[in-house]
Amino acid sequence: MTQTRVVQVVDGGKGLELVERDLPTAGRGEVLVRVEACGVCHSDAFTVEGWMPGIVYPRVPGHEIAGRIEAVGEDVVPWEVGQRVGVGWFGGNCGHCDPCRRGDLISCVNGLVPGIAYDGGYADHVVVPQGALASIPDELSAQDAAPLLCAGITTFNALRESGARPGDLVAILGIGGLGHLGVQFARRMGFETVAIARGTDKREQALALGAHHYVDSTGSDVAEALQALGGAVTILATVTAPDAMSAAVGGLRPRGRMVVVGASGDPMQIPPFALIPGSTGVVGHASGTSKDSEDTLRFSVLQDVRPTIETYPLERAAEGYARMMSGDARFRVVLTTGA
Ligand SMILES: [Zn+2]
Numbered sequence: 001m002t003q004t005r006v007v008q009v010v011d012g013g014k015g016l017e018l019v020e021r022d023l024p025t026a027g028r029g030e031v032l033v034r035v036e037a038c039g040v041c042h043s044d045a046f047t048v049e050g051w052m053p054g055i056v057y058p059r060v061p062g063h064e065i066a067g068r069i070e071a072v073g074e075d076v077v078p079w080e081v082g083q084r085v086g087v088g089w090f091g092g093n094c095g096h097c098d099p100c101r102r103g104d105l106i107s108c109v110n111g112l113v114p115g116i117a118y119d120g121g122y123a124d125h126v127v128v129p130q131g132a133l134a135s136i137p138d139e140l141s142a143q144d145a146a147p148l149l150c151a152g153i154t155t156f157n158a159l160r161e162s163g164a165r166p167g168d169l170v171a172i173l174g175i176g177g178l179g180h181l182g183v184q185f186a187r188r189m190g191f192e193t194v195a196i197a198r199g200t201d202k203r204e205q206a207l208a209l210g211a212h213h214y215v216d217s218t219g220s221d222v223a224e225a226l227q228a229l230g231g232a233v234t235i236l237a238t239v240t241a242p243d244a245m246s247a248a249v250g251g252l253r254p255r256g257r258m259v260v261v262g263a264s265g266d267p268m269q270i271p272p273f274a275l276i277p278g279s280t281g282v283v284g285h286a287s288g289t290s291k292d293s294e295d296t297l298r299f300s301v302l303q304d305v306r307p308t309i310e311t312y313p314l315e316r317a318a319e320g321y322a323r324m325m326s327g328d329a330r331f332r333v334v335l336t337t338g339a
């Protein structure tokens with residue numbers, strides 16, 4: 001085979017189109033992955049809508065890639081042809097900047113993101129640096145593994161590094177692609193888990209996923225509802241609406257933290273006095289490295305965490321992307337290649 005299918009963006013805001021391209025080859029330190037499934041993340045909008053300056057078009061979006069190694073380039077160790085692998089937001093680091101030299105690979109100032117820095121997973125094949133690879137356990141299908149590689153690792157890693165301990169009250173703000181996994185991780189990490197979403201539509205699903213409590217943010221004051229439960233040690237903010245985040249900050253227990261993972265460019269307004277009396281804080285959290293992805297996948301097998309997905313074949317990627325952007329997907333859209 002010398003041709004392969006990709007779904008590319010010709011220019012920001014111009015939509016997605018399926019085209020055939022020459023099959024790429026793996027260079028030194030790279031592997032060619034046969035893509036089996038690729039999740040559709042809200043951050044794909046950076047590429048599709050042209051929200052991020054500096055993207056070189058045409059570009060293939062997609063950073064929730066699950067597949068199998070089809071070829072390895074020179075100097076690739078220990079990865080082998082045939083191995084099941086995934087690639088997430090962390091698509092490689094430089095190895096020589098200050099954060100890299102301190103071992104903080106996710107903070108690499110030259111970090112590469114698939115679908116932004118190089119062509120991503122809306123395709124039959126993708127070429128990635130070997131450092132971006134995570135091993136996929138046999139127990140996970142490619143379709144289930146894909147969303148765990150961005151939505152999953154982001155919530156898993158943010159929660160396990162939040163400082164919350166078993167039994168602590170932890171709230172997941174927003175029950176969508178990220179939040180529905182956040183609820184499962186929080187419950188299975190031993191936290192008293194609160195799901196917060198707009199309306200009552202998601203109540204049953206949130207409880208079924210493991211939430212002990214459900215708060216309808218349209219029908220009650222979120223901060224008051226959390227305080228009535230004792231106050232949250234951690235609020236994991238997965239929504240992309242800063243207003244919803246600021247409305248929840250008052251629900252933190254003294255010394256509590258809101259951990260922000262919902263990517264938005266809009267400003268968040270928080271009165272300083274909302275933070276001072278309880279010494280509370282708002283912090284961001286970057287997803288994690290390829291090794292953190294492996295931890296996420298292994299924990300998901302161990303504790304039976306799975307994404308709830310809607311699948312679309314690769315040729316209907318534009319439809320799948322629109323479905324994700326509508327906010328109506330339950331809960332993650334995944335593209336499948338038929339491989
Ligand atoms: Zn993502």
Ligand SMILES: [Zn+2]
Nearest residue numbers: 094097100108
């Ligand atoms: Zn670096």
